[in-house]
Amino acid sequence: MSSANVSPASLRVLHRQELPIATIALARYLLGKIVVREVAGVRMTGCIVETEAYPPRDPAAHHYRGLTPRNRAMFGQRGHAYVYFTYGNHFMLNVTAEVPDVGGGVLIRALEPLEGIPFMQRNRRTTHLRDLTRGPGRLAQALQIDRQLDGVDLCSQGPLWLADAGPTTTQLPRRGNLLGISTRIGITRASHRRLRFFVRGNAYVSGPRSLNR
DNA sequence: GTATGGATGTTCT
């Protein structure tokens, strides 16, 4: 199993300039990066192991029909949070992409828990490690991510930000062994497009086994 | 391990 194996002390905030502009490139780039959530003096972190791209002109994307009050974050600068509520139960965390007014986002689908695991266990009401952040709804609940964080800048240290683990993590998935690619989960439109990216073999990746080869 | 269906609230037709 590939483990994140990150040293928390070396966290460095990601600068907007180093984020790829294109949605699909960003979805791949974010694998291996760290989500940092700070609430009430508590820090929870996890390594991104699964993403989905919702690029411009994608009929499955919330931005497809243009700007609405809900999706406005995706029409702003990249590197911000787009958080929305769905299925009556769950919040989803996305990282905005593209240049302003275009519309693009990357759904964060799974994390490998790193720091603050006891708090995630409390938030999720389970001690089972593998169930804490495997899936977009679960990870949002574990990290206490809700609508209040919609629009937050992920490139400045605040309640929610993105980090690099520093030079110690050299095993960023590129192709072949570590980078898995599949169709996206739970959509009906454009369901043939292979825009889901994941760390192959990682225990915290969601979805059916058949998609995770 | 896989398959199914219900719960739930917001958005859009």
Added chain:
DNA sequence: GAACATCCATACT
């Protein structure tokens, strides 16, 4: 009224 970027409990192999 339908669809929805999901999760959970339950039933079954």
